[in-house]
Amino acid sequence: EADIYQTPRYLVIGTGKKITLECSQTMGHDKMYWYQQDPGMELHLIHYSYGVNSTEKGDLSSESTVSRIRTEHFPLTLESARPSHTSQYLCASSESGTGTKAFFGQGTRLTVV
Amino acid sequence: GESVGLHLPTLSVQEGDNSIINCAYSNSASDYFIWYKQESGKGPQFIIDIRSNMDKRQGQRVTVLLNKTVKHLSLQIAATQPGDSAVYFCAENRGNTPLVFGKGTRLSVIA
Numbered sequence: 642e643a644d645i646y647q648t649p650r651y652l653v654i655g656t657g658k659k660i661t662l663e664c665s666q667t668m669g670h671d672k673m674y675w676y677q678q679d680p681g682m683e684l685h686l687i688h689y690s691y692g693v694n695s696t697e698k699g700d701l702s703s704e705s706t707v708s709r710i711r712t713e714h715f716p717l718t719l720e721s722a723r724p725s726h727t728s729q730y731l732c733a734s735s736e737s738g739t740g741t742k743a744f745f746g747q748g749t750r751l752t753v754v
Numbered sequence: 755g756e757s758v759g760l761h762l763p764t765l766s767v768q769e770g771d772n773s774i775i776n777c778a779y780s781n782s783a784s785d786y787f788i789w790y791k792q793e794s795g796k797g798p799q800f801i802i803d804i805r806s807n808m809d810k811r812q813g814q815r816v817t818v819l820l821n822k823t824v825k826h827l828s829l830q831i832a833a834t835q836p837g838d839s840a841v842y843f844c845a846e847n848r849g850n851t852p853l854v855f856g857k858g859t860r861l862s863v864i865a
Contacts, residue, residue, distance in 0.1 A: 672852075674853075681860070683855045683856060684798070684843070686852050686854075689852050733797075738850075739785070739847070739849050740785065741847075742788055742803055743788075744800065745790075745797030745799070747797050748796070
């Protein structure tokens with residue numbers, strides 16, 4: 642099993658609230674990713690980081706932000722949650738270099754009411 | 755634009771039979787391909803990968819085939835078991851870019 646952890650597993654929150662989804666990995670991976678996935682659908686990349694103090698936006702437009710202050714930690718923040726943010730958020734990490742497999746956390750299922 | 759997709763959204767297989775899940779990709783520059791299995795309520799789990807300089811790779815009960823001529827990838831599962839029921843995603847990785855995922859195929863195993 643991969644050592645990558647996401648908290649919380651489930652979150653129900655009201656519109657307008659600020660939330661932070663946590664992701665930590667203990668494998669020393671330089672690369673980390675956030676994907677968004679609606680039920681039964683494909684994964685869409687929303688943010689990624691190839692190292693400390695390096696973050697990039699993914700293909701899917703997102704109102705979230707990320708930070709990478711420590712190698713092992715890659716939190717995702719929504720400043721003002723909306724019902725359209727309801728989805729599953731998956732964090733992943735991989736080693737540096739080309740053609741490296743990504744290991745995923747269990748995901749956070751977010752519901753904004 | 756570039757994309758990774760799957761031919762069939764659902765697949766039902768009798769227990770003990772072999773399963774074949776297909777995937778098409780459009781970018782000839784893709785050089786690394788991965789299959790993931792996702793069970794309900796869990797994150798994707800790595801199954802097997804293959805680089806573009808290979809056309810076949812085998813694991814435990816699984817085989818991945820890569821046909822670069824027609825840009826096609828397949829996952830074969832031998833002697834399919836109820837525990838194989840899940841959604842299967844192919845993903846591709848070009849150089850140092852993040853993985854791009856296809857739409858997924860739901861595999862249902864009939865006991």
